[in-house]
Amino acid sequence: MSVTDVPGFVASGLSCGIKSSNRPDLALIASEDRTPVTAAGVFTRNKMTAAPVTVSRHNLARSAGRAAAVIINSGNANAATGPDGMRDAAVMASQTAKALDVDSHHVLVCSTGLIGFPLPMEAIESGIPHAVEALSPDGGLAAATAMLTTDSREKLATVTADVDGLVTTFGGIAKGSAMLEPNMATMLSVITTDAALTPDEASGLLVQAVESTFNRLTVDGAESTNDTVLLLANGRAGRPEDIASLLAPLTEVCTELAVMMADDAEGSTKTVFITVSGASSDADAATVARSIANCQLIKCSWYGKDPYWGRIAAEAGSAAEAFSPDTLTISYGGIPTFEMGKATEPETGALAEVMNQRRLDLDIDLGQGPGRSQIVTTDLTHAYIDENMGTS
């Protein structure tokens, strides 16, 4: 049950009428006793910032890193909506605060859906009291459902960690299946924990965990206007001596959610784990990994189950700072297809089996230095185009 697996958090999700399909579109995650808890956020770097991102950033600053609740709507991004959109996001927070009887700057707001349409405020304002009423220690799944857009399934994760005898829990929910790119395009995630953290500690841990997980996921290179990852920490489990030890379980929750997003990416048939090693630096490895992940030609070949290393070599040669074909090795599922400048003659049966799996490991060793980077991505398919040809 994810966020509500952590003692002291309640959640709910319901349909308030934003989506014409009547599927759930309003989610609420709250502190059970309405007390504000430590809160931290990582947001999109897109300058076309959606109104809810601006309001959540503002509220986090005003409260100095405390929040009692997160209200989320799907079906409408409230982005590129001008001053009206800013007012709507603020009203969404204040109405939720009123229904919960907390200060309005203790409520954070997230929206996801189409850009450029006014938020249907009547639906949202009528839905908020019901969402508060429905809050429950079993509500994690309902909240995870209500934040979905084109996702085909809920994304939930719970990790329990024992640090020197102190047991803490991290629970997370997330949505996102397209417009995904490092820097977290169109993804929302709320993570709760019962560890005791200061706002600065929560923020520091969250930034690190996001960097190595959500920011290493790319589906289509598009960065959204609404990306938000929030961490709420209520301290019920107490405070471990070594705060840094909490990075591992937090990262694990983020990793699980990120891989779920790749597995559920729009129209995808493959989740591809790209590892670039032997680069002149970690940064160069990251550049190469990202350009391979976002290369349309290569993404099509994964869809076609074609272990065509030629396009990989060409993309690596185009993107890498330090590069020579003579030190390059490219392997699919551990089977080298190009090794130190020469095409190999791999056993075709074994290679076909690797290409038939949903999850594919692609390893590129540049043979130039100690730099290394990983990224998770997906293939490019007919179904992706079908989903993105129109907005209706």
Added chain:
Amino acid sequence: MSVTDVPGFVASGLSCGIKSSNRPDLALIASEDRTPVTAAGVFTRNKMTAAPVTVSRHNLARSAGRAAAVIINSGNANAATGPDGMRDAAVMASQTAKALDVDSHHVLVCSTGLIGFPLPMEAIESGIPHAVEALSPDGGLAAATAMLTTDSREKLATVTADVDGLVTTFGGIAKGSAMLEPNMATMLSVITTDAALTPDEASGLLVQAVESTFNRLTVDGAESTNDTVLLLANGRAGRPEDIASLLAPLTEVCTELAVMMADDAEGSTKTVFITVSGASSDADAATVARSIANCQLIKCSWYGKDPYWGRIAAEAGSAAEAFSPDTLTISYGGIPTFEMGKATEPETGALAEVMNQRRLDLDIDLGQGPGRSQIVTTDLTHAYIDENMGTS
């Protein structure tokens, strides 16, 4: 007839058996009397450089910018082929030189096709004498045909310029329909002229013309291992006083060929002319134009004839250095859909008509400064995926 519209150049094209389809795969462009003429080249910046690129660069350096012929094969890129590939490219040049009775460093070599397979040298060596035999002042079309890979049609252009009474002709042929990106991915072009130019002048003009034409074309963001644009100038028409005046006709030939490549891009249904204005600098405008051109989500919406400005706004906000939604205007075919921070209510009939055309003008005014840039690109379609799922 393109390259052979220029007096003093002959060409031929035939099938030598590289392509299993028996379609033409060997092209030759030569100085009619075998005299070396001024020659300049612009090549891929990909570090995974194909052998023919290395050989052509070397021969141009050794001859100090002179060439008597260009030999081109399609159906095999001779890339990632190691030392054997280097030898094969050199033999391709020397065999052509022998058949023409010129020095081998006066022959330039181009290859295009699949990466990673040895060149079928027997076919090429047996084809070369036939290609020399077939050289003709009417051979431009045959050469243009023999350099094609997945292109559906030949790309030919001829421009005549009258500079202060001196009439010069520029004729060009080109191939390229995927793996196209600024920096000229998988494109080959040979341009001839009867203007008299020194090698340095030819090189200077070519670099400028390529920068504003072929390097402003992107289909899928992939940069090839083989890109080559060559200019041959035999001086028969004489030398204009103002050499810079030749930039216009040369650029015109390149523009025509570049737009032909976009119009013929793999599986595309739209050629999109993106103009970004009002950027803080030309460089920022170019960054924004290129990220919009290479955004999968946006490319799908063009295919779906959907004037969804939301994704354009999001991509611009992600890519631009200086950006505010409040000064942003986005127009399709001159019809604003988002203007100074607000969605407009365009006449849907007129907008639908714009979206129905093969060629689409997309204008993004950032309203931040004087920076401006243009790029030509295409949509992302089911047929693109079909063509790129496999290599066979």
